[in-house]
Amino acid sequence: MKPGEAMVVVGGGQCGARAVQVLREGGWAGAITLIAEETELPYERPPLSKAVLLGERTPAQGAIHSEAFYREQGVDLRSGCQAKAIDRAAHTVTLANGETLAYGRLLIATGAQPRRMQVPGADLAGVHMLRNAGDALAMAAEFAPGRRIAVIGAGFIGLEVAASAVQRGCEVVVLEAAPRALMRAVPAEVAQCLVAHHRERGADVRLNVQVERFEGEGRVRAVVLADGSVVPCDAAVVGVGVAPRVALAQEAGLEIDNGIAVDPALRTSDADIYAAGDVCSFVHPLYGRRMRLECWRNAEDQARTAALNMLGQDETHSAVPWFWSDQYxxxxxxxxxxxxxxxxxxxxxxxxxxxxxxxxxxxxxxxxxxxxxxxxxxxxxxxxxxxxxxxxxxxxxxxxxxxxxxxxxxxxxx
Ligand SMILES: Cc1cc2nc3c(=O)[nH]c(=O)nc-3n(C[C@H](O)[C@H](O)[C@H](O)COP(=O)(O)OP(=O)(O)OC[C@H]3O[C@@H](n4cnc5c(N)ncnc54)[C@H](O)[C@@H]3O)c2cc1C
Missing domain, CATH: 3.30.390.30 (FAD/NAD-linked reductase, C-terminal dimerisation domain)
Structure with a gap:
């Protein structure tokens, strides 16, 4: 990297916002640009499915840094601005507004997006997904005593949403295709313990059920299952997993393997481009296989490792994964x-x-x-x-x- 070149970070989420902080703390005195598609100041997502749905706080209260932080640290925060293309030979990023930014080192921290259900009616009004502040506020507006909420998917997001809806007085049905909840994340005993708690609190958790379609005239009114049974609802929430946002990296020719493939230093197949957080896949030295983690602690840890390596250090990412969830x-x-x-x-x-x-x-x-x-x-x-x-x-x-x-x-x- 030549002197005077800029650090550019694409993605103003948990990882991107933390990475710009570590770049400055690590002694980088040159230009730093954070390209953030969302219009809000970068914020924490965990409260979205908990305190925000409960109406106890706003997404903005979860801002990772204040506006003053970016100003005082000389970080050029481009909110509401999407990165469209990376030219690796020219070392530039092109933005949706046509502007081109030069980088010396680039970090891609574009996160993940909820998977859509490929069934009829999935795009009806009242069928929600949850990733950003707007999604959470729209969902919170659906929750009121007596409203019937169908939650598709008993993963962590689905179960957290279900818990929040129950606490808001809604009648909640959770529909899960697998024989048990949290299939990928925890042993059966843990899942049973959590499901038992949900049932005690009044949620109707149904396992082994396949959603065939959503029904309604313009707005969802029911979920129809493969066995023909009908679950009437006033709104539905789809929480069936996320997909890493790799399009930018893929179009730039970077190696993709269940996310942007990085080495232990979080470097992509291009030595001047790093990737971190939900979007990247890495080989964990402890488990000896490539994996992608979707959790807050990982985004924080990887932001740090990637930023320090962008500054020329030689850190490897080996932190033991750690995750938390709050339900009731x-x-x-x-x-x-x-x-x-x-x-x-x-x-x-x-x-x-x-x-x-x-x-x-x-x-x-x-x-x-x-x-x-x-x-x-x-x-x-x-x-x-x-x-x-x-x-x-x-x-x-x-x-x-x-x-x-x-x-x-x-x-x-x-
Ligand atoms: C509702 C919810 C609740 C959660 N609860 C927990 C929890 O309890 N515990 C836990 O450990 N984890 C939790 N998580 C997971 C945690 O929030 C994520 O792992 C973390 O946010 C990942 O950080 P990230 O920076 O990789 O991705 P993100 O935070 O998703 O940030 C990526 C950002 O990049 C932007 N972007 C994408 N493409 C472009 C582009 N081309 N140009 C510009 N910007 C772009 C996106 O708009 C987004 O703002 C939760 C997640 C959600 C959605």
Whole structure:
């Protein structure tokens, strides 16, 4: 990279907004431009499915930095501005308004977008998806006591939306095609525990059901299932996963493999272009396979790694994944990748709190999922994260026994 060249970041979400901060803190004195398609100041998405739907806060209250931050840090924030093309030979990014920006190093942090359902009626008014502030406000406006809300998909977004709708007094039906909730994310025991809680709170969670179509005259009035049954609704929410936003990278000829493929330094197949956050796929050294993570902590961590490497450092991304979700009065915290486990060991950590440890075939701890009150699970999940990092093999009886301190097990691994 030649002196005087600019750092350009495409995508003003969690990762992009954090990356520009790390670039400045890391000593970059030259130009930084953040190209952000959304018109709001970059904001945190997790509250959208929780406090925003509950009407307790606005999306703007989740701004990652104030307007003054960008001004004072000399970050040229281009809000409402979409990057349209990357010319790798010329080292330029072309914007939707026709303007061309030169870069020395470029970070692509374009995130992901909800998958659409390919069934008749999916584009009817009243069928919602949730990714941005506008989506959350439109959905929140649908929630009122007695309104019937059909949630398609019992993944984390679907279950969080369902919990918020129930708390707003709605009658909620959750429709999931798989035989259980959270199929990709957690062991069956954790999913059962969460679904039981939803049912206790009044949500009608139906598993193994296939949505065939949405019905309504201009606006959704019912969801029709493959077995012919009809679920009447006033609004529907589709939460069936997300797809990485790779079009810009793909058209620029960068390697794509379930996201923009990056090396351990988060560099793409072009040495001057990095990718991070929900949009990138990387080989995690702990698990030895390529993966893409869709969570807040990963976006934060990867923003840091990518920005430091753009400045010439040699960081590798190896953080043990960590994720949380809030549903009703419950918190779920997950360290590692529980889905890689073959055995589950349960530890009761409080009256209504449990930590589920996932062990692989070699007896190594690969994941831990805490469900319950934050104060009763957070510590164990945090220590489990360190144990996972050390590929610890722990006697399942010790994991299950609340009297055995995980910290002591960690000390034995040192
Ligand atoms: C409703 C909701 C709730 C969530 N709750 C949790 C939670 O409880 N716990 C958790 O760990 N994670 C949660 N997440 C996930 C977490 O928010 C994401 O992992 C994180 O936002 C990813 O950050 P990112 O910067 O990679 O992508 P994003 O935050 O999606 O940002 C990408 C940005 O790039 C912009 N963009 C895309 N293409 C272009 C372009 N060509 N030009 C300019 N801009 C472009 C997009 O508009 C977007 O603003 C939640 C996500 C959602 C949607």
């Amino acid at each position: 009065d419950m918190t779920i915290q997950i360290a590692g990748l529980p889905a890689f486990g073959t055995t589950t060991v349960v530890r009761e950590t409080g009256a209504a709190s449990k930590v589920f440890f996932a062990l692989n075939g070699e007896g190594e701890l690969v994941g831990a999922s805490g469900v319950g009150q934050t104060g009763e699970i957070a510590r164990d999940v945090r220590i489990a994260q360190a144990l996972i990092e050390r590929r610890a093999r722990i006697d399942p009886a010790c994991l299950a026994d609340r009297a055995t301190k995980l910290k002591a097990l960690l000390a034995q691994q040192a």
